[in-house]
Amino acid sequence: MMIKRKFxxxxxxxxxxxxxxxxxxxxxxxxxxxxxxxxxxxxxxNRGCVPKKLYSYSSHFSDEFNLMSTFGWKSFKxxxxxxxxxxNKKKExxxxxxxxxxxxxxxxxxIFNDFASFEDQYTVKVGKNLIQxxxxxxxxxxxxxxxxxxxxxxxxxxDDAFDLKKLPKKILILGGGYIAxxxxxxxxxxxxxxTMCIRGRKILKGFxxxxxxHLSIQMKERGIKFITGSxxxxxxxxxxxxxxxxxxxxxxxxxxxxxxxxREPNINSLKLNLAKVKRxxxxxxxxxxxxxxxxxxIYAIGxxxxxxxxxxxxxxxxxxxxxxxxxxxxxxxxYSNIPTAVFSNPNFACIGLTEGEARKKFKKIDVFTxxxxxxxxxxxxxxxxxxxxxxxxxxxxxxxxxHYLGENAAEIIQGFAVAxxxxxxxSDLDDTIGIHPTSAEEIVTMKNKN
Numbered sequence: 001m002m003i004k005r006k007f008x009x010x011x012x013x014x015x016x017x018x019x020x021x022x023x024x025x026x027x028x029x030x031x032x033x034x035x036x037x038x039x040x041x042x043x044x045x046n047r048g049c050v051p052k053k054l055y056s057y058s059s060h061f062s063d064e065f066n067l068m069s070t071f072g073w074k075s076f077k078x079x080x081x082x083x084x085x086x087x088n089k090k091k092e093x094x095x096x097x098x099x100x101x102x103x104x105x106x107x108x109x110x111i112f113n114d115f116a117s118f119e120d121q122y123t124v125k126v127g128k129n130l131i132q133x134x135x136x137x138x139x140x141x142x143x144x145x146x147x148x149x150x151x152x153x154x155x156x157x158x159d160d161a162f163d164l165k166k167l168p169k170k171i172l173i174l175g176g177g178y179i180a181x182x183x184x185x186x187x188x189x190x191x192x193x194x195t196m197c198i199r200g201r202k203i204l205k206g207f208x209x210x211x212x213x214h215l216s217i218q219m220k221e222r223g224i225k226f227i228t229g230s231x232x233x234x235x236x237x238x239x240x241x242x243x244x245x246x247x248x249x250x251x252x253x254x255x256x257x258x259x260x261x262x263r264e265p266n267i268n269s270l271k272l273n274l275a276k277v278k279r280x281x282x283x284x285x286x287x288x289x290x291x292x293x294x295x296x297x298i299y300a301i302g303x304x305x306x307x308x309x310x311x312x313x314x315x316x317x318x319x320x321x322x323x324x325x326x327x328x329x330x331x332x333x334x335y336s337n338i339p340t341a342v343f344s345n346p347n348f349a350c351i352g353l354t355e356g357e358a359r360k361k362f363k364k365i366d367v368f369t370x371x372x373x374x375x376x377x378x379x380x381x382x383x384x385x386x387x388x389x390x391x392x393x394x395x396x397x398x399x400x401x402x403h404y405l406g407e408n409a410a411e412i413i414q415g416f417a418v419a420x421x422x423x424x425x426x427s428d429l430d431d432t433i434g435i436h437p438t439s440a441e442e443i444v445t446m447k448n449k450n
Contacts, residue, residue: 014035016041016315019042035131039093043142046093052183059186119274142304151242158260181219195224198227233245264282277294299325346386355401370446389401389403
């Protein structure tokens with residue numbers, strides 16, 4: 001027997017965006033519910049940003065051990081335990097799940113631990129509940145895109161990579177986006193023989209060409225191999241090995257193959273057609289400037305609308321939509337100057353335009369670069385170098401792009417992002433005294449234009 005329930009605002013999806021929207025809406029004194037069939041926190045907490053960053057930290061220790069002897073410490077051969085890392089990661093994720101659960105309950109949000117699907121334009125089915133709501137918010141995120149090789153069932157995605165029973169000796173990663181690059185660096189740092197295979201000629205499409213060229217060089221120097229301009233036409237599994245077939249080339253064997261080929265909207269079970277919610281050609285949900293779908297009572301935010309797929313953006317969208325709905329205002333969301341990072345080794349982070357984008361948008365720009373070996377590596381054989389690119393609108397002196405490749409890039413760019421958003425000028429940097437000796441001081445001392 002189905003149980004009928006009514007809400008003022010019902011959220012489908014318990015990721016960062018959905019949870020924030022539910023909590024803020026509940027604080028307005030309205031009746032709010034949330035449905036999530038998996039663990040609370042979404043991809044970021046459970047199978048994305050958080051575990052990825054933990055594993056990235058782990059992989060960087062190999063550099064620290066290599067540096068020990070050059071700084072006077074007696075070196076030793078450390079023993080790495082993959083199982084220990086996995087166990088500790090699970091404990092931390094469980095802790096975060098409970099925090100999300102507590103935040104929702106303390107806010108007065110009723111949680112339904114099941115998946116939701118639409119019955120009609122005003123009703124969703126969640127387990128044994130038929131739920132009607134004045135307004136719905138879809139925040140279900142995305143899932144890894146998969147292909148259809150013969151060995152597909154044994155090929156892993158980023159969802160599986162965090163919980164492998166053991167590390168492979170040799171892995172092939174299909175894809176060249178940030179997920180592929182980050183996992184290549186993680187596995188490489190943990191001692192795995194890594195090969196990346198991309199259809200194009202370079203990794204991280206959409207980022208600044210010069211920065212990515214420098215990153216690619218450093219990844220190669222660390223032992224990561226690249227297959228470019230080619231892609232497998234078949235992958236099968238035999239004798240405990242993946243046999244990867246390339247047209248016109250010799251077959252290659254690997255212990256493990258990982259697909260990191262982007263993500264697609266996680267909407268298969270939603271039955272959006274019954275709610276009259278329209279989708280784009282890539283299945284993302286179509287919304288207007290105020291996140292309203294083709295059904296005026298249903299909104300959508302986050303990765304499922306395929307605008308900027310970043311957790312902080314989904315959270316900001318959640319705040320924006322709740323304020324718009326309950327303050328009855330009509331403010332559109334601005335996607336300019338959003339900082340982002342790739343947790344590769346070395347790290348890369350940026351805010352603003354690439355040089356190519358800037359040249360198309362502005363008549364005249366100035367580009368400043370700096371490339372150097374940081375002091376930390378000066379006593380060692382490590383070849384990592386910092387690369388910084390600063391892009392300035394020559395007309396008004398404003399910073400329109402800042403790109404940093406090097407250790408702690410994300411932490412550095414996060415601070416500068418505030419200033420860039422507020423209209424930072426090159427003259428402001430020139431007037432700033434740097435902290436010496438640091439790598440980041442180069443940002444305020446660059447004088448030579450390209």
